[in-house]
Amino acid sequence: MKIQKLDFVEGAKQAEGITVIIDVFRAFSVACYCFDKGVTKVIPVGEFTDALSYKDESNTVVRIGERGGKKLSGFDFGNSPTEIQLEDLKNKVVVQTTHAGTQGLVNTRNASEVLTGALVNAKATADYIKQQKPECVSLVRMGLGAAESTDEDDLCADYLESLLLDKAFDETEIRNRLIASPCAERFLDAEKPWSPMSDFEYCTDVNKFDFVLRLVRSDKEMPYLERVSQALI
Numbered sequence: 001m002k003i004q005k006l007d008f009v010e011g012a013k014q015a016e017g018i019t020v021i022i023d024v025f026r027a028f029s030v031a032c033y034c035f036d037k038g039v040t041k042v043i044p045v046g047e048f049t050d051a052l053s054y055k056d057e058s059n060t061v062v063r064i065g066e067r068g069g070k071k072l073s074g075f076d077f078g079n080s081p082t083e084i085q086l087e088d089l090k091n092k093v094v095v096q097t098t099h100a101g102t103q104g105l106v107n108t109r110n111a112s113e114v115l116t117g118a119l120v121n122a123k124a125t126a127d128y129i130k131q132q133k134p135e136c137v138s139l140v141r142m143g144l145g146a147a148e149s150t151d152e153d154d155l156c157a158d159y160l161e162s163l164l165l166d167k168a169f170d171e172t173e174i175r176n177r178l179i180a181s182p183c184a185e186r187f188l189d190a191e192k193p194w195s196p197m198s199d200f201e202y203c204t205d206v207n208k209f210d211f212v213l214r215l216v217r218s219d220k221e222m223p224y225l226e227r228v229s230q231a232l233i
């Protein structure tokens, strides 16, 4: 199995084979928490205007998104797992737009299959990939604003690589390593209430979920993320 690590939107465009678009803080952790709360699909979009104008007949749309980390005007929630914890999202359709994560998903072109990458479902994602015995896997780290490398996405890529190659990796140290990193500063900053410390905790709950998020493309509707559950992995 050839594994390549790439970065940002350009990396997403170049990615081949089974492609994992990684965004730990916070897009794909949020997407996992949405599915855990019963949403039927998550539609990742690049432009926030497309998220605002998206409608569906059943009127079950929930809009989640950020720019500069903050909730967008007209949206239901920011890109925060904390914000959705007490919400009933059963059978809802989420439209999500973020500065980094969703930009990676919508820019994949050459991938045979596209998955999301986060610490909360890393092992399930690696197990799913291994089962398919792919020749090539691309791990794309979206980083901060899809422009700056971040410890959490680098670490998640390294962890996924170790799992794929059956190499040892001490996942119990992941949270300690990240809390000591500059990438955690925004969660400790009282002037950034849109990034609470609880978001850090939700996003670093390693392997909390046993499902995979896979991008589905069809001619009939916008690409969306679906949940592939453990039974099918």
Ligand SMILES: O=C(O)[C@H](CS(=O)(=O)O)OP(=O)(O)O
Pocket: 023, 025, 026, 027, 028, 066, 068, 069, 079, 098, 099, 100, 101, 102, 143, 144, 145, 146
């Ligand atoms: O909402 C977030 O934490 C980030 C902000 S940024 O794009 O990294 O500046 O968005 P995400 O797309 O989840 O990385």
